Amino acid sequence: xxKELNPYLPRPASVNSVKNESLETKTxxxxxxxxxxxxxxxxxxxxxxxxxxxxxxxxxxxxxxxxHIELTILRRGLVTTASQYIRxxxxxxxxxxxxxxxxxxxxxxxDVLLVATGIxxxxxxxxxxxxxxNRGKFKEVTxxxxxxxxxxxxxxxxxxxxxxxxxxxxxxxxxxxxxxGLRGRVTDHLKDISLHKxxxxxxxxxxxxxxxxxxxxxxxxxxxxxxxxxxxxxxKCGIGKCARCLIPGGLLVCKDGPIFSASEISIRAIxx
Amino acid sequence: xxxxxxxxxxxxxxxxxxxxxxxxxxTRSNETVRLATxxxxxxxEMDYIRIINSPRDFLLPSRERLFKYRSTATVTSxxxxxxxxxxxxxxxxxxxxxxxxxxxxxxxFDIHPxxxxxxxxxxxxxxxxxxxxxxxxxxxxxxxxxxxxxxxDEYCLCKTVETYKVPExxxxxxxxxxxxxxxxxxxxxRGEELLASLKKAEVAGEPKDLVPKLKEEYAFDRxxxxxxxxxxxxxxxxxxxxxxxxxVTCPTCYCADIEDKFSLMDPSxxxxxxxxxxxxxxxxSMIAGGTTFLNTKDARFRWRLKHKFPFSERAYQxxxxxxxxxCIAFCPARIDFRKFLGRKxx
Numbered sequence: 001x002x003k004e005l006n007p008y009l010p011r012p013a014s015v016n017s018v019k020n021e022s023l024e025t026k027t028x029x030x031x032x033x034x035x036x037x038x039x040x041x042x043x044x045x046x047x048x049x050x051x052x053x054x055x056x057x058x059x060x061x062x063x064x065x066x067x068h069i070e071l072t073i074l075r076r077g078l079v080t081t082a083s084q085y086i087r088x089x090x091x092x093x094x095x096x097x098x099x100x101x102x103x104x105x106x107x108x109x110x111d112v113l114l115v116a117t118g119i120x121x122x123x124x125x126x127x128x129x130x131x132x133x134n135r136g137k138f139k140e141v142t143x144x145x146x147x148x149x150x151x152x153x154x155x156x157x158x159x160x161x162x163x164x165x166x167x168x169x170x171x172x173x174x175x176x177x178x179x180x181g182l183r184g185r186v187t188d189h190l191k192d193i194s195l196h197k198x199x200x201x202x203x204x205x206x207x208x209x210x211x212x213x214x215x216x217x218x219x220x221x222x223x224x225x226x227x228x229x230x231x232x233x234x235x236k237c238g239i240g241k242c243a244r245c246l247i248p249g250g251l252l253v254c255k256d257g258p259i260f261s262a263s264e265i266s267i268r269a270i271x272x
Numbered sequence: 273x274x275x276x277x278x279x280x281x282x283x284x285x286x287x288x289x290x291x292x293x294x295x296x297x298x299t300r301s302n303e304t305v306r307l308a309t310x311x312x313x314x315x316x317e318m319d320y321i322r323i324i325n326s327p328r329d330f331l332l333p334s335r336e337r338l339f340k341y342r343s344t345a346t347v348t349s350x351x352x353x354x355x356x357x358x359x360x361x362x363x364x365x366x367x368x369x370x371x372x373x374x375x376x377x378x379x380x381f382d383i384h385p386x387x388x389x390x391x392x393x394x395x396x397x398x399x400x401x402x403x404x405x406x407x408x409x410x411x412x413x414x415x416x417x418x419x420x421x422x423x424x425d426e427y428c429l430c431k432t433v434e435t436y437k438v439p440e441x442x443x444x445x446x447x448x449x450x451x452x453x454x455x456x457x458x459x460x461x462r463g464e465e466l467l468a469s470l471k472k473a474e475v476a477g478e479p480k481d482l483v484p485k486l487k488e489e490y491a492f493d494r495x496x497x498x499x500x501x502x503x504x505x506x507x508x509x510x511x512x513x514x515x516x517x518x519x520v521t522c523p524t525c526y527c528a529d530i531e532d533k534f535s536l537m538d539p540s541x542x543x544x545x546x547x548x549x550x551x552x553x554x555x556x557s558m559i560a561g562g563t564t565f566l567n568t569k570d571a572r573f574r575w576r577l578k579h580k581f582p583f584s585e586r587a588y589q590x591x592x593x594x595x596x597x598x599c600i601a602f603c604p605a606r607i608d609f610r611k612f613l614g615r616k617x618x
Contacts, residue, residue: 007402008338008530008544051343051542053532055560076560207563234559237546241397241404242528243579244549244556249497250583 007239010048010093011035015086021154024075026084029068036066037097041127042259045096046238055079056235060122062129072122098238099258102127110200111139115186115213117146117205121154123230124204132165141166142193146186148174187216195220204230211270214262224263229270231258273457274467275475281454282313285381287469293379293415296330298323321425322601326523327380327391331410334548343542379415386596388418388442389435390523396588397526417445421484427597429610432490435594437481492614495581500574508612509570511605516550518599524592527551551575577609
């Protein structure tokens, strides 16, 4: 059996740099060793930490660099906890890119609203970087980013540079007194954004939050075809053979997703 | 078509062994009939209704090593210390798939039509793009001899899901009981060649499809997702013990987990294996942070049926239930999903 034909075999990568984003979140920049990842925003990879296991992560870097990929990892489970101890120079395995990307051609020439809560921003960073590099292709771009505490915010330095080219709104639901920005949940601030039926919205966050945001956006008149969500499941194989990422409606997050439009799946399925 | 005695049928089994096949056939042990590698043709059980395992357990074993690789984990006095290898180190730049293809080609002998249909379903799942290389290696050159079913027990439902017929390509031989002997006809070139090895005279006639006699018959009219979600299932679910027998004995349940395992004696040798997973377990739907999507017995009961019926029909245009009734027969609470999806007609 040749190596290329076996989709279960990871390909080698080494850790180039590690950046602390918040207390429990790190961004790993990986150098791919003798291979290139031709990916588009929205796709994911399986990261293998030798001796620990494998877990799926969204690629958070720009698709213009196919020799490196970046992954933003929040400490949550087995692999994510082990990944907190990774140092530059460590070797890891990568399978992918897997899944379907955002349908970018649908976004061209339109107003785009990106809504992220918590670590959900990681799934949108690749898209944001792509949009910044191809800014002329999109009309007004708004990022609405919600978190609980100030220390939960990630990509802080970058967001400061994004502000110049896209509209960014950051809101905290449990802000401290020093916080001078927006307060409350992301759904409280949708009224301040000009929303109409041609706006393309991308939503990523925890399942229950995505469900409520999607329902709100529909109330604001957005069409269901134009609302995209990025779903999370613990894919084991990533190629549709283990059925662990099956969602109501019978779609597989790894092969049919992880990006779905709200018309493809039932809204209840997003939060379930 | 040939008319054969049991002795001649056994010589077919020996002939398959001579051709390099590992013959897997029903054998009787501990009051149950199960598929096993046939060590002697006389172990062949021709008089059975239900087997406790299925071809799945041979084509897609419940634990299977995908590959081995080296890591630099070390055991210390206070536990296991994972030290990540550096690129100069041996791992995982040198991940070498240590995989040995099955020694012999597989021949399923004397399985019922429902089990032959289960191979068709697994093919749809495992050979769809990208094909699973481990399944494909076992599946290639497989030989299937089907024993047609005359009668089922009270749990069979092959007439409801129409799996008493064997689709093209899933049987090389069809065996039917007739008087004291067996009528055997070939359905493929390899089947013809095998029968020719007996050098017996042909019997005239082309028998019609045998429709098994079932003790109970059901018609399913509520197999779409909305109906499965809507109906009250408490009557079925209350008795469930979450033992997962239904998914363990199902010939088409393929859900799996992939895990890394190593021995504490030699922690640097890591084995990556695929292990069967059941949707009746809590960890099936768990994601990072401990969120689970299927939290109740009720949700898991519905999930299993949704995966078998609407989800499979959507993804593969094929119902995932092959009507063997194992999930009812081996359920300690005898939870019968047939009434949940339809009604009794006979």
